[in-house]
Amino acid sequence: xxxxxxxxxxxxxxxxxxxxxxxxxxxxxxxxxxxxxxxxxxxxxxxxxxxxxxxxxxxxxxxxxxxxxxxxxxxxxxxxxxxxxxxxxxxxxxxxxxxxxxxxxxxxxxxxxxxxxxxxxxxxxxxxxxxxxxxxxxxxxxxxxxxxxxxxxxxxxxxxxxxxxxxxxxxxxxxxxxxxxxxxxxxxxxxxxxxxxxxxxxxxxxxxxxxxxxxxxxxxxxxxxxxxxxxxxxxxxxxxxxxxxxxxxxxxxxxxxxxxxxxxxxxxxxxxxxxxxxxxxxxxxxxxxxxxxxxxxxxxxxxxxxxxxxxxxxxxxxxxxxxxxxxxxxxxxxxxxxxxxxxxxxxxxxxxxxxxxxxxxxxxxxxxxxxxxxxxxxxxxxxxxxxxxxxxxxxxxxxxxxxxxxxxxxxxxxxxxxxxxxxxxxxxxxxxxxxxxxxxxxxxxxxxxxxxxxxxxxxxxxxxxxxxxxxxxxxxxxxxxxxxxxxxxxxxxxxxxxxxxxxxxxxxxxxxxxxxxxxxxxxxxxxxxxxxxxxxxxxxxxxxxxxxxxxxxxxxxxxxxxxxxxxxxxxxxxxxxxxxxx
Numbered sequence: 001x002x003x004x005x006x007x008x009x010x011x012x013x014x015x016x017x018x019x020x021x022x023x024x025x026x027x028x029x030x031x032x033x034x035x036x037x038x039x040x041x042x043x044x045x046x047x048x049x050x051x052x053x054x055x056x057x058x059x060x061x062x063x064x065x066x067x068x069x070x071x072x073x074x075x076x077x078x079x080x081x082x083x084x085x086x087x088x089x090x091x092x093x094x095x096x097x098x099x100x101x102x103x104x105x106x107x108x109x110x111x112x113x114x115x116x117x118x119x120x121x122x123x124x125x126x127x128x129x130x131x132x133x134x135x136x137x138x139x140x141x142x143x144x145x146x147x148x149x150x151x152x153x154x155x156x157x158x159x160x161x162x163x164x165x166x167x168x169x170x171x172x173x174x175x176x177x178x179x180x181x182x183x184x185x186x187x188x189x190x191x192x193x194x195x196x197x198x199x200x201x202x203x204x205x206x207x208x209x210x211x212x213x214x215x216x217x218x219x220x221x222x223x224x225x226x227x228x229x230x231x232x233x234x235x236x237x238x239x240x241x242x243x244x245x246x247x248x249x250x251x252x253x254x255x256x257x258x259x260x261x262x263x264x265x266x267x268x269x270x271x272x273x274x275x276x277x278x279x280x281x282x283x284x285x286x287x288x289x290x291x292x293x294x295x296x297x298x299x300x301x302x303x304x305x306x307x308x309x310x311x312x313x314x315x316x317x318x319x320x321x322x323x324x325x326x327x328x329x330x331x332x333x334x335x336x337x338x339x340x341x342x343x344x345x346x347x348x349x350x351x352x353x354x355x356x357x358x359x360x361x362x363x364x365x366x367x368x369x370x371x372x373x374x375x376x377x378x379x380x381x382x383x384x385x386x387x388x389x390x391x392x393x394x395x396x397x398x399x400x401x402x403x404x405x406x407x408x409x410x411x412x413x414x415x416x417x418x419x420x421x422x423x424x425x426x427x428x429x430x431x432x433x434x435x436x437x438x439x440x441x442x443x444x445x446x447x448x449x450x451x452x453x454x455x456x457x458x459x460x461x462x463x464x465x466x467x468x469x470x471x472x473x474x475x476x477x478x479x480x481x482x483x484x485x486x487x488x489x490x491x492x493x494x495x496x497x498x499x500x501x502x503x504x505x506x507x508x509x510x511x512x513x514x515x516x517x518x519x520x521x522x523x524x525x526x527x528x529x530x531x532x533x534x535x536x537x538x539x540x541x542x543x544x545x546x547x548x549x550x551x552x553x554x555x556x557x558x559x560x561x562x563x564x565x566x567x568x569x570x571x572x573x574x575x576x577x578x579x580x581x582x
Contacts, residue, residue: 009317011049011258015057015226018256024225027059028094031085032215034066035077037272038287038294039084041308041329045263048312049228051090060094062222067100068214070198072276080287084295088305097222099214100200106209106217107161109247110172110191114154118246119190120146121156122173129171132178133186139179140186146175160193163206167193174213176242184239188212212236216243220251227255230262231321263315264323267478267521268293274516283520290556290567291479291524301476302544302554302569303329307336326478330570337544337552337569342370342377345415345461346532346547346566348473350389352465353436355420358386363466366446368416380535384417387465389531391550394460395436397425404458406436412457415548419444419455461548468531472565473553475528481521536564544569 018024031050033039039047054061063085067073085092113119122145124132134140160170172191180186190213195206209217219227227240237257244254269275275292278284287294290301298308311332315324345368363385370377390406399407406412411421419441426435444453536545536555544554545566553566 010319011053011226011228011260011317012056014256014258015053018225019057023256026225027054027057028062028223028225029054029059029228030062030064030094030097030219030222030224031092032064032066032099032218033081034069034272035074035081036069036072037077037276038080038292038296040270040272040275040293040295041265041268041298042263042270042293044088044295044308044312045260045315046228046230047085047088047090048309049260049317051085053226053228054093059225061090061092062094062097062224063092064097064099064218064222066211066215067098067198067200068208068211070194070196070208073199075199080296084299087295087299088308094222097218098200099209099218100198102214102218102221103201103205103209105221105250106214109217109250110209110213111154111157112248112250113174113190113246114150114157114172117150117175119153119172119174120148121153121160122146122171122187122189123169124171125168129189133183134178136183140183142178143173143187146178146187157191160191160207161205163195165193167195169193172207174239174242176239182235182238184212184235185242188239212239213243216240216255217247217251219255220244220247220253223253224255225253227257229257229259231259231319232262233257234259259319261318261321263312264321265293265329266323266326267480268326269479269516277517281517283517290474291476293479299542300554300556301567302337302542302552303333304336304340304544307333310336333570334552334572337546339373341544341546341552343368343372343548344380344533344536344545345382345463346471346473346530346536346550346553347389347391347461347463348475348528348530348550349392350463350530351392351395351433351436353388353390353420353438353462355386355388355440356423356437357439360386362386363464366416380533382416382533382535383464383467385464385466388414388462389465389468390436390460390462392433394458395422395425395433397433404456405460406438406457410457411441411455413444413446413455413459414462415459416446417462418442418446419453419457461550463531463533467534469534469537470563471530471532471536472558472563473528473530473568474556474565475526475568477521477524477526479521479524480516480519481523532564532566536566537561539564546572 029050031047051061122143124143132141132143156170157172171189173187174190176185176187178186189210191207191209194208197203240257279287284291288296288300290297311329363383366382366384367379368382369379394405396403396407406422408422408424411419413419420438423437423439425433428434539555541555541557544552547553551571552569554569556565556567558565
């Protein structure tokens with residue numbers, strides 16, 4: 001188990017009490033994603049908690065895909081979710097399952113409820129059902145079909161299964177209490193008609209169970225002891241328990257549901273519906289576009305599994321919702337990569353420097369360390385010659401106050417090489433600097449006796465013009481321009497009930513879902529064409545480097561043999577640490 005997760009929390013305290021009281025003999029959890037999109041950073045809190053809890057108590061954790069809505073589900077998402085879980089370092093020790101494995105059992109329980117007067121077939125439309133449901137201040141009222149005879153409801157339900165009716169014509173509802181103070185308990189829908197071919201069961205079913213019905217049944221059938229879920233399901237807990245309790249001896253276990261606050265982050269989209277809008281609207285290049293908060297996108301950008309686990313550990317568990325600054329995640333990534341990423345030099349906005357006193361055609365091979373704190377990571381060689389590139393931001397013809405980089409008459413040191421003095425520059429017809437002239441202090445070679453002469457200038461990174469490799473650098477900023485989190489709606493109780501209970505069969509994106517597009521940051525991606533050391537050419541895709549003085553960059557699969565592509569993972573500047581200090 002991760003050392004950072006050793007400290008206790010309210011969930012583990014509750015499990016300790018359950019084990020001590022012998023309510024459960026073994027801890028058995030499950031992670032139940034819906035395969036209607038790629039997993040994002042917001043899922044990591046639940047994912048890690050489910051798997052680590054089982055690991056802590058020597059128990060089991062199942063992976064169960066909640067495939068109760070075939071409209072947008074696909075094997076692509078199933079395989080992506082499995083890859084992400086493995087990448088984070090977990091395995092489903094309790095087995096791999098699907099909610100569709102239990103469709104027959106769900107149907108059997110539904111018929112049993114009808115026979116016992118616990119469910120009925122209703123004819124209200126969705127809108128009418130909302131009107132009859134009431135509000136938080138007013139009780140609901142019974143449907144005109146609530147007292148439909150058992151034989152009639154059973155007949156209609158079987159005909160629903162046989163495909164005799166149109167979508168929306170009938171719904172199976174649990175008969176609980178339309179005056180309940182908990183709006184979830186006001187005769188929730190259990191089954192709806194949906195003519196969508198399921199990716200696993202094909203055309204066998206045209207009625208599908210709702211999440212609130214299928215989920216507790218799946219948990220109980222798998223022997224789950226603790227159903228850990230996010231806070232919006234707290235008001236659904238009485239229904240979860242009701243489903244299990246009223247299934248009599250048809251279920252072998254009685255799981256306990258425990259809720260915790262979800263993970264919300266600033267300037268980040270945390271809804272798969274909205275992420276799908278980005279993909280389908282071609283606002284991004286796909287689910288793994290490094291601007292996306294999906295795990296596959298973060299992995300492509302260069303984020304590490306260790307950093308994400310550290311991030312979730314630092315957040316901890318709480319019982320109330322809060323929003324985490326994205327800078328904390330960046331700080332975790334920066335810290336992890338700082339310890340493991342090899343160093344290299346790259347220039348994103350190159351400008352040529354000519355060393356006027358360096359002999360024409362002469363070069364020198366210099367040895368550079370791969371990591372200053374890890375000599376075991378070895379070294380690599382770079383070529384030094386008469387012409388090289390530095391970053392244009394490191395030069396000013398007329399220096400600003402306290403500017404200690406390159407300008408006429410001032411000395412700087414080139415990383416791992418020599419001290420050079422700027423003598424002047426050349427401009428084009430538009431007044432833009434196109435070349436800088438410098439002279440070399442040949443007695444200042446790095447690593448030689450007496451070479452560390454003290455100067456005021458900074459140490460600058462550079463790339464030799466002789467073997468500089470052209471490369472594309474993709475620089476990423478937050479996806480949303482506004483400094484606010486666009487989390488998965490809704491927050492109001494009535495809307496939360498709609499979101500979980502109704503599961504719109506078409507999975508259609510509403511106008512509200514598209515409103516967040518107005519907040520998209522037009523500068524979320526900047527592409528630079530620069531030069532990098534040739535040592536990175538042999539690196540595998542996914543390899544991350546610290547480009548000195550620039551940031552951490554990960555080699556992208558779009559790379560070619562002639563021109564590598566690197567994604568900026570995170571900059572070197574720790575904005576989160578500065579915020580904490582303030």
